[in-house]
Amino acid sequence: ERRAALAASSGPGATADGHKVPLLANVGGPADVPAALEAGAEGVGLFRTEFLFLDDSKNAPSEEKQVEAYRQVLEAFPEGRVVVRVLDAGADKPLDFLTPGDEPNPALGVRGLRTLLDHPDVLRTQLTALAKAAEGLPVYLEVMAPMVADRADAKAFADACREAGLRAKFGAMVEIPSAALRARSVLQEVEFLSLGTNDLAQYTFAADRQVGAVSRLQDPWQPALLDLVALSAEAAKAEGKSCGVCGEAASDPLLACVLTGLGVTSLSMGAASIPYVRATLAKFTMAQCERAAAAARAADSAEDARTAAQAVLSGE
Numbered sequence: 001e002r003r004a005a006l007a008a009s010s011g012p013g014a015t016a017d018g019h020k021v022p023l024l025a026n027v028g029g030p031a032d033v034p035a036a037l038e039a040g041a042e043g044v045g046l047f048r049t050e051f052l053f054l055d056d057s058k059n060a061p062s063e064e065k066q067v068e069a070y071r072q073v074l075e076a077f078p079e080g081r082v083v084v085r086v087l088d089a090g091a092d093k094p095l096d097f098l099t100p101g102d103e104p105n106p107a108l109g110v111r112g113l114r115t116l117l118d119h120p121d122v123l124r125t126q127l128t129a130l131a132k133a134a135e136g137l138p139v140y141l142e143v144m145a146p147m148v149a150d151r152a153d154a155k156a157f158a159d160a161c162r163e164a165g166l167r168a169k170f171g172a173m174v175e176i177p178s179a180a181l182r183a184r185s186v187l188q189e190v191e192f193l194s195l196g197t198n199d200l201a202q203y204t205f206a207a208d209r210q211v212g213a214v215s216r217l218q219d220p221w222q223p224a225l226l227d228l229v230a231l232s233a234e235a236a237k238a239e240g241k242s243c244g245v246c247g248e249a250a251s252d253p254l255l256a257c258v259l260t261g262l263g264v265t266s267l268s269m270g271a272a273s274i275p276y277v278r279a280t281l282a283k284f285t286m287a288q289c290e291r292a293a294a295a296a297r298a299a300d301s302a303e304d305a306r307t308a309a310q311a312v313l314s315g316e
């Protein structure tokens with residue numbers, strides 16, 4: 001079955017009726033690039049830059065070291081898109097020299113963009129390094145911030161990008177329900193949205209992503225999560241902008257069809273999932289994806305949502 005999926009699967013992501021849905025890879029650094037290329041990724045939808053910061057517990061990596069690492073990833077996708085996420089420190093990714101050690105609820109504390117706004121020098125160095133890394137390359141660089149809560153956060157990030165002289169699209173991750181609820185307001189400041197469904201599920205259901213006992217609530221098929229995806233995608237469409245998904249949700253082939261039906265414009269996932277998602281998406285039309293999405297949203301549980309979408313797509 002694996003071989004069949006891979007054989008049937010090459011070229012750009014699209015529905016059966018030719019509606020394009022770029023399939024992008026999540027990478028953690030240059031080491032993940034070969035697998036992304038082999039899977040036929042059309043670019044990178046989430047470059048997690050945390051890896052660069054793990055070697056030294058006291059200092060941020062030098063600008064030169066960052067330029068080198070970013071350039072290696074950018075060079076691998078000529079004419080492709082590369083979406084770089086600036087440092088997401090804190091909560092499940094603590095960094096000694098940046099993350100406050102005394103927070104009662106680190107996931108609700110200073111993490112993601114909040115950390116960077118408290119340490120503008122770290123953000124400035126990262127954005128400058130990205131600007132230098134992209135110089136002279138034909139790649140479509142997009143840079144996004146994790147944990148954007150509202151329009152003020154989006155503006156602070158966009159201002160920092162402009163001040164660093166970055167020639168790229170600036171975006172906001174939607175990982176906090178407030179950003180999904182007010183997506184149109186956030187979009188006044190940035191050019192694209194990317195849904196981080198892992199954290200969006202955590203914050204929507206008040207269910208820590210690291211606590212197995214509440215994993216039922218982390219299921220990305222939860223209809224409440226699908227509602228927030230739909231709100232974000234509709235807002236982006238109304239503003240003429242894009243809204244991708246880069247959380248784990250995008251790697252489930254059936255859910256990928258549902259997300260497409262909700263209006264999501266690109267899907268980013270671990271490279272190993274790309275052939276399966278590509279093959280499944282190619283079997284269904286946009287209208288079928290939309291019907292599956294409506295059926296899933298009409299359900300009252302994650303399990304019923306999955307069953308309902310499956311029934312629509314298998315023509316039952």
Ligand code: PEP
Binds near residue numbers: 046175196199
């Ligand atoms: C997410 O939260 O869905 C996401 C893509 O970011 P991370 O898993 O790195 O927090």
Ligand code: MG
Binds near residue numbers: 146175196198199
């Ligand atoms: Mg996240």
